[in-house]
Amino acid sequence: MEKIISTPLPSGKLFVMELQTKKWAISLETTDLDSVFRSLFHRINSPNGIDKSLHTIVINTTDICNLDCIYCVRGNQRVSPKNISIDVLVVTLKKAISYASNNNRKVTIQFHGGEATYRLNEIITALRGIDRKDLKKWLTLRIQTNGTRINADFISFVQEFDVEVGISLDGPPPINDKLRTTINGEGTSNSIEKGINELKNSVEDVRLSCLAVLSKRNIEYPEAVLNYLSNFGFKDIALIPMLSLGNAISKGQNIIPNTEEMVAPLKKFFDLWIEKLKAGQSFRIPIFQAMIWNLIAVNAGKKTWPTNCGTGVNMIMVEENGDVYPCSAVEYVPSFKMGNMMNENLEDILNSSTGLNFQSRITDVIEDCQSCPVQSMCGGGCPGNSFIRYDDVYKKDPNCNFWREISMHIINEISNDPTVLKLMPSEGGRT
Numbered sequence: 016m017e018k019i020i021s022t023p024l025p026s027g028k029l030f031v032m033e034l035q036t037k038k039w040a041i042s043l044e045t046t047d048l049d050s051v052f053r054s055l056f057h058r059i060n061s062p063n064g065i066d067k068s069l070h071t072i073v074i075n076t077t078d079i080c081n082l083d084c085i086y087c088v089r090g091n092q093r094v095s096p097k098n099i100s101i102d103v104l105v106v107t108l109k110k111a112i113s114y115a116s117n118n119n120r121k122v123t124i125q126f127h128g129g130e131a132t133y134r135l136n137e138i139i140t141a142l143r144g145i146d147r148k149d150l151k152k153w154l155t156l157r158i159q160t161n162g163t164r165i166n167a168d169f170i171s172f173v174q175e176f177d178v179e180v181g182i183s184l185d186g187p188p189p190i191n192d193k194l195r196t197t198i199n200g201e202g203t204s205n206s207i208e209k210g211i212n213e214l215k216n217s218v219e220d221v222r223l224s225c226l227a228v229l230s231k232r233n234i235e236y237p238e239a240v241l242n243y244l245s246n247f248g249f250k251d252i253a254l255i256p257m258l259s260l261g262n263a264i265s266k267g268q269n270i271i272p273n274t275e276e277m278v279a280p281l282k283k284f285f286d287l288w289i290e291k292l293k294a295g296q297s298f299r300i301p302i303f304q305a306m307i308w309n310l311i312a313v314n315a316g317k318k319t320w321p322t323n324c325g326t327g328v329n330m331i332m333v334e335e336n337g338d339v340y341p342c343s344a345v346e347y348v349p350s351f352k353m354g355n356m357m358n359e360n361l362e363d364i365l366n367s368s369t370g371l372n373f374q375s376r377i378t379d380v381i382e383d384c385q386s387c388p389v390q391s392m393c394g395g396g397c398p399g400n401s402f403i404r405y406d407d408v409y410k411k412d413p414n415c416n417f418w419r420e421i422s423m424h425i426i427n428e429i430s431n432d433p434t435v436l437k438l439m440p441s442e443g444g445r446t
Contacts, residue, residue, distance in 0.1 A: 022388045024427045030388055037313045037391040041430045067374055069365060070329040071123040072111055074099065075346075076134040077335065082161050083198045084183075085270065086228055088261040088343045089129060097335040099134060103356060104141035107333055108154070110361045112145070115153035125181070126158040127332075132169060142176055150176070157181055159226065161195065163203050165210030170217045179222040182211060182249075186233045186240035193232055211247055224251035231270040234280040241287045250440075251299045254284060256414075258344065259403060274417040281417070282424045289428065292438040299440045306392040306425060307439060313391045326398055327353070327373030331364070339364050341373055344399025345408075372408065373398065381411050389422035 021031045024041070032039040078089055078096035108124065115122040126138055138158075142150065150156070159181040160169075173180060184207055185191045192202025214221050225244050227233070233240050244252050257263060257271050281302075288300050305324075324330060327341030334346065337356040345351040354364035364370065378384035381395045395401075396412020404413040412418060429435060 020386060020388050022423070024423065024430060026427050026431055028427075028430050030423075030426055030430075032388045032391075034385070039310070039313065039388070039391075041426070065328075065374075065377060066325075067328055068118060068120065069114060069122060069331070069361070070325060071125060071331075072107065073125045073127050073330065073332045074104070074107060075127050075129070075332060075334050076104075076131045076138065077129040079133045080128060080130040080161070081163060081197065082130070082195055082203060083200075084161075084195050084228075084262065085267040086194070086230065086257045086261070086263040088258060088263075096129070099137065099335040101137050101141050101144075103333075103335070103337045104137060105144050106337070107356045108141060108145050108150075110356060112149045112153045114361045116149075121153055121155055123155040123157060126156075128159070130161055130164065131158050132160055132164045135168060135172060139172055139175075155179065157224075159183065161203065162207035162210045163197075165213055170214060173214065173218050173221065179224065180214060181224045181226055181251075182207065182247075183226050183228075184244065185227045185230075186236065187243040190233045190236065190240065194228070194230065215248070223247065223249050224253065225249040226253045226255060228255050228257050229272065229277070229280075230257045230267070231272050231276065234272055234277065237280050237283040238287060241284060241291070245291060245296055245298060249298055251301060253301050254281070255302075258399070260344065274414045277414070277417050278420045281421050285421070285425060285428070289435055289438070292435070297440050303421075303425065304439060306422060307429075307436070309392050309394070310426070310429075311436065324397070327370060328365075341369065342399050344397075345402055348402075376408055381409060383411050383415070387419065389419055389426070392422040392425070393418040 018034045019031060020034060021029050024030055029042050030039065031042060075089075076099045079098070080087070080089075111122045111124060126134075128134075131138070142156075156176055157179040158173075160183070162182045162184065172178060183195065184204075185194045188202065188204035191204045191207075195203045195207075197203060211223065214223065225247070227240065227244065241252070256277060257267070259268070259271055263271060284300065285303050288303060291298075324342070326344075330342070331353065332340050332342055332346060333356055334340065337358075339353040339356060340346040340348075340351055341353065351369050353367045353369045356364070376395065376398055378387070378390035378395050384390050384395050393412070396415060396418050398408035398412075400412045400414055401408050401410045404410070
């Protein structure tokens with residue numbers, strides 16, 4: 016008989032999980048957990064798998080940027096900024112296409128920075144060197160931009176290569192202009208709004224998404240933030256907790272929210288998102304949708320993601336010289352280098368010692384996670400946070416209480432109204 020664990024929900028119902036399969040149930044019963052579980056779901060005879068396929072390659076194209084955001088994780092690189100070459104871009108694109116073709120699934124390429132538009136000409140040249148049929152069939156192209164440099168050349172680039180555009184924006188102008196500022200300390204909201212409107216007016220059915228960094232300056236206003244961002248028609252609104260990296264270490268320590276400060280606002284963000292879905296708006300908040308997908312996938316016998324972002328497994332980061340790292344939290348840490356795009360094939364990079372370590376980072380081997388009833392939803396949390404705090408990705412996320420509280424809130428809301436699951440946008444759960 017497999018071990019059954021449980022935890023009460025705020026609604027008074029009971030959330031029950033079987034440890035081996037991670038399969039779960041919600042019941043009003045509070046006794047005889049084993050019979051409760053088995054009466055609600057037939058048991059899966061083998062544990063569900065972890066999705067270890069590559070979804071996204073983030074390419075850091077440059078350290079150069081025209082802004083000086085208070086939390087920029089690459090702020091330390093501005094002293095001697097690096098730029099990617101056309102050769103590294105072409106090789107990375109070709110290897111991504113080869114991987115996608117061999118595995119019969121598209122791979123997302125995300126051009127990042129710094130401010131990626133500073134290498135727009137090099138990106139265009141590299142893309143024009145790739146067969147258009149291969150680009151269209153095997154790659155989804157995205158670019159992350161601060162939105163202040165959108166011009167005719169950028170719009171032509173989006174149109175020519177059918178590029179999804181991610182805009183970095185933290186909320187209404189009074190909030191955003193204190194966080195995302197120019198090097199001279201000026202606000203950026205007017206420029207960003209102008210750029211978004213030019214894209215929407217010039218590119219038919221342009222696919223826009225948003226990345227918002229959560230700090231003490233915006234988490235107190237979830238309704239104002241989400242109302243503002245959702246009005247632009249973004250298909251994704253990614254809420255990313257601020258990390259103690261780069262500029263944040265020297266400029267922003269006082270606005271990094273702690274776990275307790277994050278819980279209530281994120282619950283409110285979730286509730287507001289559900290309200291907007293019920294009202295007919297359709298957009299994803301990846302942090303929530305990934306957790307919901309993992310929850311549903313377990314019972315459906317589908318593969319789940321190892322973490323909310325898939326760091327080092329489903330997503331890798333390519334630096335300007337071709338070096339590959341799992342994510343920005345560990346970039347430039349020599350022991351986390353996975354390989355180099357110019358010298359090794361992609362499969363070997365993914366199965367490097369670092370890659371295998373991240374593939375093996377599952378809740379079954381993380382202390383304190385094995386007995387947690389919501390472990391399948393967060394996958395042990397963010398390994399980057401674990402490394403920053405403990406210098407060890409195999410430790411549970413120091414923000415564990417945050418993940419648990421949010422998971423339980425989501426489960427409770429689903430138990431109260433299961434129909435909300437039908438409102439989830441159909442595509443993936445993370446950017």
